Amino acid sequence: MIDAKEYLKKMSAELDGPIKSYIGDEEPSNLMEASRQYPYAGGKRMRPAMAVATCGAVGGDKSKAVPLAVAVEYIHNFTLIHDDLMDGDSKRRGMDTIHVGYGMPTAVLAGDALFAKAYQIICDLDVPAERMRAAMKYVSDAVWDLARGQQMDVNNEGQIVSEEVYIETIKLKTSVLFAAAAAGGAIIGGADDATVKAINEYALELGLGFQMFDDYLGIAGDESKTGKSVGNDIRKGKCTCMVTHAIRSIKDPKVLEEFKGILGNMDATDEQCARAKQIMQEAGSIDYALGLARQKVDNAIAKISFLPESEDKEFMIALANFAINRDV
């Protein structure tokens, strides 16, 4: 049985060189530094690892998927730079965010530059042009959807939306890029359309589970590990499937009123945030969310059961389980 965390570490080490090789010493140097900061700083590297693994799982030459892996990681980091700017967040991975360190204009441009670089890299993929085009299509569709998902996230802020809207939002803002990485790797590996489609669906489901678990960590995680203040999502009124479940499940109107009074209250104390969490726990909302995340991951794994056994397939399964079983 593969230990996804250890395997990811090994793959990160292998991908680190390529990830750090595409942004050279062009002018202007402040833009280059700003563009490099996030992708060079690390992270879980789940998306690039997935692109490489799916290529291998369909019997392809994994080295050919490495540039795509880098491109997807750059796109992920471009969205992080713009996200941090939009959210006004000041720290990421222990460093100043780009708009804090370099100013707003450079944050906008560093995101744009990483996005452009990702496409330059994909254009140069060492595969027949038809396969390059197919992989590029998945990636372009994903970035279009990403922008839509992030806008939905902005629009949802402070709103109680339905579970359906919540799932559509996290699908667009999180799953589609996982799915593009997975499909792209399979395409580069030479997979047929049906296999690409199944692998794409695997990653879409995995991404949903991943984001649901991320939301869980946001209220129940270990702050010292996640780097996120546990009360923040509650104070921001972030509408997760825990919140939507609680809203529709709390029977006592007084408790419901109390819960709604804390949610989205930027001045809520730590005690109040803890109380909101307790209310969700008592309403079964946290167990519900974890169960839903588990279900998505089970769906993901079922989608790829037809693939022949291999270390890469095993890693794909381990990665799906890791998405909902991690402390950061």
Add this chain to the structure above:
Amino acid sequence: MIDAKEYLKKMSAELDGPIKSYIGDEEPSNLMEASRQYPYAGGKRMRPAMAVATCGAVGGDKSKAVPLAVAVEYIHNFTLIHDDLMDGDSKRRGMDTIHVGYGMPTAVLAGDALFAKAYQIICDLDVPAERMRAAMKYVSDAVWDLARGQQMDVNNEGQIVSEEVYIETIKLKTSVLFAAAAAGGAIIGGADDATVKAINEYALELGLGFQMFDDYLGIAGDESKTGKSVGNDIRKGKCTCMVTHAIRSIKDPKVLEEFKGILGNMDATDEQCARAKQIMQEAGSIDYALGLARQKVDNAIAKISFLPESEDKEFMIALANFAINRDV
């Protein structure tokens, strides 16, 4: 002899339908509206017209270049949205800029979305994948350079840079996208590498002339037509080739001091701005800049002299002349 302005109007009318056909009624509606606003509102449409004309000038089927034309126009508008945000500009084409109308996060995302949409469109070009890849490469390289050029522009603000740095900056922030449109159109039209290269160089030179003339309009244009306040570039201390020429040409130290005192002074009066303009005029800087712009356009036209005579070639020449002979 083709009248470029009239011809552009005719082409704009033909391109308007395609330009307005790619952003549908997906969710969320505020992002769709924000993404549509600039490209749907009009503009000179020089870049898309160029993509179509170069395709025709090499004997290609011009209808196949239309999607690329749209993609390039979207990319141009994506950079305008981000530019307006970075510059804090509040009006464009008589309307509120996107960050003013929709807020900063939506301006960031609308730009990103237009960028992604452009790539979706290019992926679907109705040409062999190898040609799609070649066109895509020009476009991706251009956007990478664009971000660099815009960052240089930010870095140059309030600085006196050399003419060399000025030209490198406008090449990156303006010419490369013209050049990608031109090269892309020629590639779609089936041109060989040498022809694509020559057409690319034509548009690079044209773009330089265009931007130099744009800077001229910025201090000498008719405000009621350009929509730009004539003193603004002087108050912002924008380093144009008129400014660099003046700085190196003004003999009288007192006049030089007076000039430097007005340049970059956000509180400069209209009279002071007019005086700065007069100083540049007396130093021959305005004539110098216009001469340089003329030279670039002559270079541009010379690059495509080898093309067989056609209406499209004639338009390419007219467009180059129009770049430095327009009131808006």
